[in-house]
Amino acid sequence: MSPLALVCLAVALFAVPHSAGTRRYRALFGVRGDARKVSSHRLFRVGAGLGVAAAAVAGIGAFLAALLLVATVGLRRRRARETRRHRAECVALLEGLETVIGELRVGTHPSAAAAVAAEEVEGIAARAFAIGSARSRLGGSAAAGLRTPDSVIAADLARIADAWQLADHHGLALAELLTAARSDLAGRIRFRDRTTAALAGARASAVLLSTLPLLGLALGHLMHAAPLHVLLTPGPGTLLLPLGTALICTGLLWADAITSQVPT
16 A cells, blocks of 8 residues: 555544544533544645645645645635634624513523623623623613624624614613514524535535536546546656645535625
8 A cells, every 4th residue: 555545544533523422422411522523734744644644645746735635625614614603603693682682581681691790691792791781781782782893703703793873872671672672683694504405405515516527537447548647757747636625625625605795
């Protein structure tokens, strides 16, 4: 077995997911399983090692191809992680809004209601409610504390802050305005979920199409054309391998850009 194959096998074993039984156990008992999750830094180190091994075994063409693949996978993983984080923060914000509305309906002061919500939820929503509560207790505006321009849910928090500010300035019922904001946020979450589900087929098709060159390599081997020998030896393969990899990565990123243009 060649050194490149050994490196690929090691990377595959390193990134293998947990078994279904382990995942069910952790979901049932709430055990966190982040110890074996492949982080971006670890993925970068694996990609760097794979690239060096590819350069040593198959030349600069394989190194560039491995570098392009690792960069594309890392970028797509980061975007997917940001999308998941945005949804999780929106759900936490929705739960915090429900807590605030419930506290307001039983006569709790808005600053105290925001403080209760900050204790009930986590993440950016908890910090925003805590800051808003503190500002309100000190005589400031809770709406200003809810605005966090640099967060992933800045737009959602801004809508809630606008409703809160409207209630402060015009003496309107805060609970009713926040109820409308909660309904709007819940509708946006449902719409994003439906849109994501509808686009899953298009994204899967893009990934499937990106694997068609592998089928071409397999057919070439069946025809005894030795395509891997051409791609991994000095000569035309030094240019063709990174060029083909660049086209595949460009296609994947282009498909992601097209699907991301759909309003969510």
